[in-house]
Amino acid sequence: MNFASDNAGGVHPRILAALGAANAGHVPAYGGDRITRAAQDRLRETFDAPDAAVHFVASGTAANALALSLAAPGWGKIFCHADAHIHTSESGAPEFLTGGAKLVPIPGAGGRIAPEDLIAALEANGRDSVHAGRNVALSLTNATEWGTVYDLDELAALTAIARDHGLICHMDGARFANALAALDVAPADLTHGAGIDILSLGATKNGCMGVEAVMIFDPALAEDFEFRRKRAGALVSKHRYLSAQMLAWLEGDLWLQMAAHANAMAHDLALGLSRLPHVRIDQRVQTNAVFATIPHDLHVRAQAAGIVYHPWPHSQRLDEGEPVSIRMVCGWDTTPEDVGATLEALA
Amino acid sequence: MNFASDNAGGVHPRILAALGAANAGHVPAYGGDRITRAAQDRLRETFDAPDAAVHFVASGTAANALALSLAAPGWGKIFCHADAHIHTSESGAPEFLTGGAKLVPIPGAGGRIAPEDLIAALEANGRDSVHAGRNVALSLTNATEWGTVYDLDELAALTAIARDHGLICHMDGARFANALAALDVAPADLTHGAGIDILSLGATKNGCMGVEAVMIFDPALAEDFEFRRKRAGALVSKHRYLSAQMLAWLEGDLWLQMAAHANAMAHDLALGLSRLPHVRIDQRVQTNAVFATIPHDLHVRAQAAGIVYHPWPHSQRLDEGEPVSIRMVCGWDTTPEDVGATLEALA
């Protein structure tokens, strides 16, 4: 029973099969092949964004940092949640690939930025000058790092504020499919329809082997992307294998089915956990992660039972007798049996 | 009466004269001249630091960002006060010159970091990993951006914590002379004696035309400095004119006299302001800046009287009838008459 991360999971059989199917013959490298064009077209259709530029990379950090580099020069400020992956877990990649941009962390419950806090941060950074730099971008993670989501209205409110202040709006969609499944809305509505200019669309965590898309809804922002990707060393040569994953992921709404399944597993897991004594569910479970605080002895029991997860935050001290805050992530390949066995072991 | 900034002031006549005296003949460029060697030696003596590497640049931002680049790689985290100049006013220079390092802002009254807040920030960033990056440096501003100072014990306490966590300690000494004059301690005690590894020593604000020194007390950190300076475009060719300023600044303790004078002027100004009705002095006046909150009509009167200063923070809204928070900075060339006339105009 492994709830460490959706990165710990495997590849969906249909996606694996697509790699085999893509393997026939010789095709142009670097994205000049038909599978790549098909995957790009499919994404444009899926997002009802016929003019979007669509590019593939092999890591989420590359997707985010390259996307942000379209919006932020080295003297730019990027507003994001204090727990945003781009701020906590990308080790300088956004700063490096933008040539020096600064991330402005905004605290907020549940990994979500409140409109008034965004306004406050913009005001506190109101001095758009050669000294202070320029406010250039808002990056929102959906689903958030705490498994919650922004709905359409919430997104629209935030991007409206951003737009009023001249910011470009980026979405870190490492778990976009989970948010989409949770909200049951259209991809277009949750992105450009809600004011998002650039989306990092994660597929790796949700059943792929390693592919992320950058969707640039405003073509004027897209001009340099391919050069930036190459200059960062992020252009994959045998591109068809990225694209084939993406195509299979979208085919027959597999992406949404996998995300909905993962969400459901997390829901069941949280429900079961919440019934255990002295267990507190710390965040509303809207997508595929459960954040809970559990008694120390329960944590010890879980470890002994081989239930894998991370204390969260990582920096937490694990003192005997003190409750432990944990993150448990479900994936497309988490089974009801995994959840059942886990709850049983902890009961 | 101009209290806008110590950058608004002029050059001390003895320093100006030194430029003239340095003008004779031909000398090697780029720091190979005798005046440069003399200035470097004089600084090493003054700071009782015979092994220190000493280099000159023409701007405080270059001094800070280059100094930090010795301590922080692109995946490093630099802890500093939330109001530190390197964080608020250098527009990405530290991030750029380090190749992506992240500044971690720590709030604190009076522009000062409290030891417990440093510890908390280190713990919150405790995950030294390839994702989170590495905690590498502490940067302390002395005197601070709010005119206060860290004394020897306070510095030692902070640098001890830093050292325990493997951090290199940098001091932004844009107004180091003001701190030194306020504390009446030895330069060595306020720097390497208190755990500082690298000092950006500002002379420009305190009576020079444009020269800052980077003093690297640990020679092992200094190896690449000259290459870094050149690569950033910050190596000045006719170096003798930087060095001559520095020599004259140190000669006969001129630097300390100017700083002590500026501090005294600020003290007198604050004392006078504090006696005006509805005026609040917001920070303890330890060096050469006065931070105060004054009634709106007093602000209007000051403007009308040609008294120049900045509302502080810059982002402040100036609504009619509402008190205004301001910063008034004194310099080596602020006269008792300036202070007197100012207080008279506001009385």
Add this chain to the structure above:
Amino acid sequence: MNFASDNAGGVHPRILAALGAANAGHVPAYGGDRITRAAQDRLRETFDAPDAAVHFVASGTAANALALSLAAPGWGKIFCHADAHIHTSESGAPEFLTGGAKLVPIPGAGGRIAPEDLIAALEANGRDSVHAGRNVALSLTNATEWGTVYDLDELAALTAIARDHGLICHMDGARFANALAALDVAPADLTHGAGIDILSLGATKNGCMGVEAVMIFDPALAEDFEFRRKRAGALVSKHRYLSAQMLAWLEGDLWLQMAAHANAMAHDLALGLSRLPHVRIDQRVQTNAVFATIPHDLHVRAQAAGIVYHPWPHSQRLDEGEPVSIRMVCGWDTTPEDVGATLEALA
């Protein structure tokens, strides 16, 4: 019949199968899994380099630019062949990831640097100064961009010169297996035994889907690699799928068999071409590429027959009636039938 590039080819069935086999269960992400450790160990064994640091990335440009960033600071000079991929085809990635290093191109027949030309380049760049920068690295491509190889003696001669001048030696081994197969020597002999400090080992072109290894033979150079990889956005999360490719590639000497096959196909193709009237083989065919100059009408005929290759160099003008210089690359999946049919079509 596609000879455009070894990037145009597919994935060997055994490697594809290995991806499927690796797909079971949950494992730690980011390289903490057992398959990754096994692949690293296997490479250390294969190269008789027990202390080597071994890391995987998804693109050759990332491998090269990250490897070079270990050797070259922003003020460093990297000596390489004028036709080196790092110089002609990586669009600023080495310069960017090193923070400004300069590539010094050295001309030479057959894509190879002659010792005397390396010495001349070092002398012409002899001024190791803060203005000129520092000479820091030699990068050799083996097999070269022109399909030729450096043998052990030639490598040793070049790296000895480099070492005498304080340079770190990097090998771009995008087609290392082809060189190895051509020379029939041990991996250790062709790398650290011949003075190479860091190897970019390419597997993608030779039957993999997308994985390259960076092997750092001197552990002292390796310290920052993982941070650099992350900061560049090049850390792949589901790492097991990179590693599984690498393991299967090495298993049973598959890599060498594929390379030897590709080399043999190129040999046969060149032999056949050389018998055609007015066709000139331009480079000694030592590995898997054939460089030839053919009559214009033959080029037209080849196009019509659907034989795919690139005019080489790319910048060449294709004037009617003028001979055309071309590159034809064979891969692990080039068949004798492909070669036969091609020669027949051109006969």
Add this chain to the structure above:
Amino acid sequence: MNFASDNAGGVHPRILAALGAANAGHVPAYGGDRITRAAQDRLRETFDAPDAAVHFVASGTAANALALSLAAPGWGKIFCHADAHIHTSESGAPEFLTGGAKLVPIPGAGGRIAPEDLIAALEANGRDSVHAGRNVALSLTNATEWGTVYDLDELAALTAIARDHGLICHMDGARFANALAALDVAPADLTHGAGIDILSLGATKNGCMGVEAVMIFDPALAEDFEFRRKRAGALVSKHRYLSAQMLAWLEGDLWLQMAAHANAMAHDLALGLSRLPHVRIDQRVQTNAVFATIPHDLHVRAQAAGIVYHPWPHSQRLDEGEPVSIRMVCGWDTTPEDVGATLEALA
């Protein structure tokens, strides 16, 4: 007698006096002062360029690298002479400040690029692709590093080629005044009139203490300059002292008089040298530098007589009995007596 460099010389008394005159009172920092506006206006007038953006920095490397960063992204190629200062003597600054651009060195007699060689370099780099990068800029040095000049027709021919290939044209004018004096043409004609888009205008070598202007004739290119300057740490705070130098330099055509004088001194020096036995003048002396090859014993005699100059190129080996190639640079402060005494000592 010092002919080492025009950087070895001092500051003209009128420029020194201007610093004193600028010293009165308090003025806005960072270029908001009246002297700065006056100097900017004066440059716009002098160059007949009312729309030009004009900015000041303290070093020539900053001027060049920042200017180039307006024209070249990290994936750009900048064409320049093989001996261009930006290529040989700025230690990665252009590469760093552009985020990875590549300088393409073009050989050519006398430090000058011949049109056919520019065309050849453009063709050899004709593959404008995501792999090769983009051809974006031409940088011409005038006067060149070898003391020669491009005249109006030569410049126009080169910039026309550049424009046809979509390049932005930069001029490194570290010794622009010397070229202007030599050619006796208008500043406008030698810059934007001849197709130059951005000029780095050097004043330091020609009688100033430390100021260079960047003149951006096409305002569309200028947008980010001030942010770039700050991000690089190159914004000088007490800006009036840069600007005052520039104003005094231009006043009464002092710049041209100093340059013409330096040129005349070099002419006389070369004439005298050319009459010595076994001395060869290696470059046409058009501005203020003399490049000559002299017998080894004459070199020894010169050293003994305290005549200071550099062997040129620096990397040259000085074998006994072998002729020595040298550079002798005259400045605004080289006197006829210096030249006379030098020639006498060598006669």
